[in-house]
Amino acid sequence: MTELFEAFRVTVQGWAEAGLLPSSLAYGFAVNALLAGVIIGPVLGLLGTLVVVKRHAFFSEAVGHSAMTGVAIGILLGEPYSGPYGALFGYCLLFGLGLNYLRNRTGLSADTLIGVFLSMSLALGAAVLLVLAGRINVHILENVLFGSILTVSGVDIALLAVVALLVTVPMLLFYNRFMLASFNPALAQVRQVPVKALDYLFVVLVTLVTVASVKVIGAILVGALLVIPAAAAKILATSLSRFVGLSMLFSLIATLCGILIPMEMELPIPSGAAIILVAGSLFLLSVLARSLLPGLRGAVT
Amino acid sequence: MNAMNGWFKRGAEPIAAAGPQVQFDNVSLQYGQTRVLDGIDLTLSAAEVHALVGPNGGGKSSLVRCLLGLAPHRGTIKLAWPGSPGQIGYVPQALEFDRSLPMSVIDFLAAMQTRRPAFLRPARRQRQQIVDALERVGLGSKAERRMGDLSGGERQRVMMAQGLMPEPKLLILDEPMAALDEAGVAIFESLICELKTEGVTLLWVEHDLAAVRRLADRVTGLNRRLLFSGDPAEELTPERVLDLFSSHPTQRPKKILQRKDQKEMISD
Numbered sequence: 001m002t003e004l005f006e007a008f009r010v011t012v013q014g015w016a017e018a019g020l021l022p023s024s025l026a027y028g029f030a031v032n033a034l035l036a037g038v039i040i041g042p043v044l045g046l047l048g049t050l051v052v053v054k055r056h057a058f059f060s061e062a063v064g065h066s067a068m069t070g071v072a073i074g075i076l077l078g079e080p081y082s083g084p085y086g087a088l089f090g091y092c093l094l095f096g097l098g099l100n101y102l103r104n105r106t107g108l109s110a111d112t113l114i115g116v117f118l119s120m121s122l123a124l125g126a127a128v129l130l131v132l133a134g135r136i137n138v139h140i141l142e143n144v145l146f147g148s149i150l151t152v153s154g155v156d157i158a159l160l161a162v163v164a165l166l167v168t169v170p171m172l173l174f175y176n177r178f179m180l181a182s183f184n185p186a187l188a189q190v191r192q193v194p195v196k197a198l199d200y201l202f203v204v205l206v207t208l209v210t211v212a213s214v215k216v217i218g219a220i221l222v223g224a225l226l227v228i229p230a231a232a233a234k235i236l237a238t239s240l241s242r243f244v245g246l247s248m249l250f251s252l253i254a255t256l257c258g259i260l261i262p263m264e265m266e267l268p269i270p271s272g273a274a275i276i277l278v279a280g281s282l283f284l285l286s287v288l289a290r291s292l293l294p295g296l297r298g299a300v301t
Numbered sequence: 302m303n304a305m306n307g308w309f310k311r312g313a314e315p316i317a318a319a320g321p322q323v324q325f326d327n328v329s330l331q332y333g334q335t336r337v338l339d340g341i342d343l344t345l346s347a348a349e350v351h352a353l354v355g356p357n358g359g360g361k362s363s364l365v366r367c368l369l370g371l372a373p374h375r376g377t378i379k380l381a382w383p384g385s386p387g388q389i390g391y392v393p394q395a396l397e398f399d400r401s402l403p404m405s406v407i408d409f410l411a412a413m414q415t416r417r418p419a420f421l422r423p424a425r426r427q428r429q430q431i432v433d434a435l436e437r438v439g440l441g442s443k444a445e446r447r448m449g450d451l452s453g454g455e456r457q458r459v460m461m462a463q464g465l466m467p468e469p470k471l472l473i474l475d476e477p478m479a480a481l482d483e484a485g486v487a488i489f490e491s492l493i494c495e496l497k498t499e500g501v502t503l504l505w506v507e508h509d510l511a512a513v514r515r516l517a518d519r520v521t522g523l524n525r526r527l528l529f530s531g532d533p534a535e536e537l538t539p540e541r542v543l544d545l546f547s548s549h550p551t552q553r554p555k556k557i558l559q560r561k562d563q564k565e566m567i568s569d
Contacts, residue, residue, distance in 0.1 A: 049420075093313035135565065175418040176411070183396065183412075189368050190391040191413065237403035238447060240412075283449075 005035070005157065020143040024263035033149030033271065036160055036216050037255035040209075041225075043164045045251030047169060047209055048108035048230030049244050050202070057227045058111055059099070063206050064223025069125030070211075071144045071219050076128055081140045085159075088219075089211045095121060096203035104196075111162040116141040142221045147218030147272025149259055156215050167205050174198060216255070217273030225251060228279040232286040254279035303456055318348035318479025319387065320470045321380040323368065328376035330363055338374070339526045345519075347383060348500040351535065352492060352507050354519035356546050359524040361441070361506045362394070363474055380471070390469030392460050394476050398553045400449035406459055407444050413463050434462040437495075439488045454482040461489065472496060475503045478512060490516060510537055 003188065016025035024030050049058045070091030074084025099117050103110055125286045171178075181188040181195045182275055188195050206226070213222045233246035258275025261267070267274075330338040338360045341438045346435040353361045358397040369391060380386070401433050404412075410431045412419040423431065435441050438458040447455065457480040464472055478486055493516050496503060507513050514533045522528035522536070522545050529536050 039363070053399075072511070172418050173416070176415060179412045179419065183398070184393055186366070186369070186371055187391060187393050187413075189371055190389065234401065234403060238405075239407035240404045240420045241422065243403040 005154065008035075008056040022260060022264050023278060024260065029150055029152065030156060030259075030263055032152040032154070032258050033216065035157055036149075036152050037259050037275075038252065039157070039160045039164050040213050040216060041252035042248040043167055043196035044213065044225045044255075045229045045233075046211060046244060047167065048226045048228075048251065049173070049233070049247050050175070050178050050224050051206070052230040052234055053179060054202070056202070056206075057231075058114050058227040059096075059222035060206050061120075062099070062114045062121075063092055063096045063203075064210050064226070065118060066092050066121045066125075067210055067214055067219035067222060068145060069095075069121050069128065071141070072125050072128035072132060073212070075132055075136070075141070078144070081136070082143065083156065083215065084228070085211065088214060089274060092207045092210055093204065096207050097200065100199055100203050104175065113133065142270065143218075143219050144214060145218050146270035147214075147216050147275070149216065149263075149271045154213055160212050160215075161206050167208050170201060171205060174201065178202065192199065216271055217257070217275055221276045224256065224276045225279060228276070228283050229254060232279075232283040235283075235286040235288035235290050250279065250282050254282060305338065313540060318383050319500035320348050320472075321382040322347045323389070323471070323502065324377075324379040324381070325364070325368075326377045328364070328367055328374050328378060330360070330367060330372055330374045336525065338367070338396065341376070341523075341527050343521060343527060343530060345502060345504060347381070347502055348497075349518040350503045350504050350505060350516055351499055352513040352520045353523055354507060354510065354513060354537075354545065355519060355523040355528070361523055364523065365473055365504065365506060368473065382470075387470030388467045390464040390466075390472040390476075392464040392474045394473070394479065396456060396460055397472065397507070398448055398456065399539050404448050405445050405544070406435065406440065406451070409448050409459065410434070410463060414466050430466060431462075434465045435459075437465060437492060437515055439484065440464045452482070452487040453480040453515050457481055458485055460490065461492065469501060471502045471504075474507075476506050476508060478507065480510055486512075487510060510542060 009028060012021065012031045012034075012044070013026050014030065016023055025034065042120035049187045051057055067088060070088040071084055073091055074087030075081055077084075077087055079086055095117065099114065103113055106113060108116075129138070129141070132141070177188070177193045178198055180191065181193050181198050185195045209226070210222050213225065217225055230243075230247040232250050233243050237243035237246055254275050257278040258273075259271050260270045261278070262271065262274050325341050325343040328338060328341040328343075329336070341364065353364065355361050363372060367374040368378055369389075407423065407428065408419050411417075411423040411427065414431065415423055415427050417427075419425065422428075432441060432444055435444055438461045440455060440458055440462065443451065443455065448459070451459065457477065463475060464474070478489060481489060490512070493503065493505075505513075505517065507517075514537060517533050519531060520533040520536050521530040522541070524545065528545065529541065
């Protein structure tokens with residue numbers, strides 16, 4: 001696996017030096033970052049279609065934002081600045097599972113409950129960050145909060161690949177059942193779909209993807225890439241296969257462009273912000289295309 | 302005994318029962334302080350079309366939910382299958398659906414019916430099954446339409462098609478005609494007759510009493526308690542229909558109250 005990856009990197013670097021690829025790819029870290037984008041982009045796009053269908057956009061955003069608090073807690077507990085994965089994963093998972101557990105038990109609507117939890121989590125994150133500010137240089141945190149391609153290591157890539165596999169396999173296995181459970185839970189149960197268990201599985205999948213994407217996209221913006229490409233795809237698609245295909249494609253384009261463009265143009269923009277800006281532009285273009293092309297509005301012809 | 306039960310005389314020709322006999326035994330359901338169902342004793346014979354009528358909030362859908370195992374009821378519900386247990390189909394009340402969702406009718410039914418992710422094109426055999434089911438509800442030509450572009454009645458027919466896959470032996474319909482247009486009603490009625498000849502047991506929650514008189518073998522009136530159960534022609538008398546839909550659950554008309562009390566004495 002690592003040998004294959006090394007060979008790939010050397011080849012890409014060779015092509016970049018020969019002028020076949022953008023010159024920034026002559027750097028090892030750039031290839032790493034690009035590879036991370038190629039792995040994580042389509043997975044986020046695929047999971048995003050379920051987020052949109054299940055109307056879990058706000059929930060995914062909240063889990064994404066909880067990553068900030070997770071990062072802060074991790075560093076406070078002495079994990080490495082560049083990747084406090086333990087606390088990150090633990091806190092996000094706890095946040096998501098707790099939210100899901102209380103959703104059926106408080107009688108509050110989901111958005112109210114998420115609003116409460118998100119605020120509490122952000123307050124905790126802000127508190128911990130300010131405690132940290134007295135001890136370390138907070139600028140180090142920028143990488144984790146907004147994403148940085150400089151710090152993506154070979155280990156990170158391997159981790160990403162494993163997470164991508166861990167998320168994609170259950171998603172493909174249960175895709176239809178996730179859908180059915182969101183259309184009509186009663187009917188889903190009659191058809192032997194374990195609706196509640198799937199809700200928890202979904203939380204775990206969102207958490208895994210969030211944690212894995214923190215390196216490239218950053219803790220603040222990772223939730224956005226679960227929503228924006230799928231939202232843009234939903235605007236343009238007329239069938240489920242196009243919806244999923246476009247969402248994965250938009251997500252991939254956003255991660256690749258977001259990583260390459262700042263490097264090529266030597267802009268001091270964090271990769272996370274660049275990725276989300278590209279995704280947002282694709283979304284706006286989709287809205288524009290829909291208003292210009294009546295065929296996309298699902299009009300019966 | 303089972304073999305005997307397997308044959309029913311309806312009119313002149315006997316029909317082989319494929320569906321189960323369903324027995325509700327003292328079924329009660331309570332949500333908080335509210336008693337939704339109170340001591341329901343009811344038997345649906347195998348291969349009969351059994352209509353469930355009653356006022357809104359009278360517990361019809363709750364009884365269906367109990368049968369489907371979706372509600373925490375007391376009492377027992379037994380299914381006696383003529384052979385090995387078969388498929389149970391369920392057609393819920395009109396589906397709320399995000400009209401902007403990019404899903405064709407085929408996509409939607411594939412998501413219900415198959416394990417292969419619905420965004421991949423369904424395998425030819427499964428596609429054929431879906432198209433066949435759609436043809437049974439008169440929507441064969443709309444397989445590629447977006448779900449959001451269908452009318453409410455057409456969407457209800459898609460839900461019917463869903464209930465037919467896989468081939469059910471017990472089919473539970475919760476107000477299937479509520480959203481149907483005229484063409485849909487005709488298709489629905491012929492479908493019920495078709496299922497009847499296949500020996501499927503049908504439990505059918507319905508408001509339209511004329512349709513119940515036309516199609517049902519038996520009818521049960523439900524308003525928290527069991528009010529009556531029997532032949533639609535005999536049970537659905539004009540005054541009883543009036544009673545059923547004008548009475549409040551706590552102020553039952555005398556006649557029905559007496560009948561209920563007798564029944565309780567027997568079952569106690």
